[in-house]
Amino acid sequence: MIFFYSGCGNSRHVAEKVAEATGDQLVYIPQAAREGKTHYAVRTDERVGFVFPIYSWRPPQLVLDFIGGLRLEGKPSYVYMFVTYGDDAGQADQVLGKALEAAGLQLDAAFGVTMPNTYVNMLFMDVDKPDVVQRKLEEAERRVGEVSGWIAARKRMTDLNRGGAPRLKTFVVGVGFNKWVSDKKYRATDACVSCGRCAEVCPLQNITIEDGRPRWNGHCTHCEACYHYCPQNAVQFGRVTRGKGQYHFDEKNGREK
Numbered sequence: 001m002i003f004f005y006s007g008c009g010n011s012r013h014v015a016e017k018v019a020e021a022t023g024d025q026l027v028y029i030p031q032a033a034r035e036g037k038t039h040y041a042v043r044t045d046e047r048v049g050f051v052f053p054i055y056s057w058r059p060p061q062l063v064l065d066f067i068g069g070l071r072l073e074g075k076p077s078y079v080y081m082f083v084t085y086g087d088d089a090g091q092a093d094q095v096l097g098k099a100l101e102a103a104g105l106q107l108d109a110a111f112g113v114t115m116p117n118t119y120v121n122m123l124f125m126d127v128d129k130p131d132v133v134q135r136k137l138e139e140a141e142r143r144v145g146e147v148s149g150w151i152a153a154r155k156r157m158t159d160l161n162r163g164g165a166p167r168l169k170t171f172v173v174g175v176g177f178n179k180w181v182s183d184k185k186y187r188a189t190d191a192c193v194s195c196g197r198c199a200e201v202c203p204l205q206n207i208t209i210e211d212g213r214p215r216w217n218g219h220c221t222h223c224e225a226c227y228h229y230c231p232q233n234a235v236q237f238g239r240v241t242r243g244k245g246q247y248h249f250d251e252k253n254g255r256e257k
């Protein structure tokens, strides 16, 4: 079983690739959470995976909340995480490990893959340049294939990029980030054509269209799906996203669109 979450498609692609390689079943965390599905039966020889993007050097809070309510009937033989990040993961595996422990599970392996960056809500943060996007996606295909093989073989190991000062990033910056996250600054410019794409792609179904314009309703993780998928680039976060690029994983060719 593979529990996964994705805002802009990178982690969804990775989860689907792992499912293809292992034959394991996919469970999309936001949908399961919405439907209140917390109980799952697992065989004793089953692999249980968690695939998601790194948010401020931590697992996204909604992943931790889901694990908090998760009840597995039966004990899986192998529990792993496979995360996507623009640069590095800090000590996100330790945060996940603690959450899993509280749910009666032990993290056996932690893997990471570098993918194009999606975070643009801060000054100086933008999407990667097209050549970097292409290089990251090409390298990611190789990496995901390699890690899928390790997962299939139930390898107990940790292989992810922690970056510099990982403890500080995860346990100080990351904790502060979660407190700062809010959708109050999201808005649609006059370029908005009321197509509703932002509402459609929001994993938390946090956006409603009112009087032809999106409205953000206070339940947001800054996944950036509304910003990146907008065909008019009309979604902005205050003034900080002005003039920045868009990226989302394109299922057809794995390239920036």
Ligand SMILES: Cc1cc2nc3c(=O)[nH]c(=O)nc-3n(C[C@H](O)[C@H](O)[C@H](O)COP(=O)(O)O)c2cc1C
Binding pocket: 005, 006, 007, 008, 009, 010, 011, 012, 052, 053, 054, 055, 056, 057, 058, 084, 085, 086, 087, 088, 089, 115, 116, 117, 118, 119, 221, 222, 223, 224, 249
């Ligand atoms: C809210 C947010 C926080 C992020 N924080 C980090 C980070 O701490 N380190 C990093 O390398 N990338 C970070 N990123 C980039 C994403 O982890 C990366 O682009 C990921 O592949 C996006 O996955 P998705 O397309 O499945 O949503 C962040 C992205 C978002 C939206």
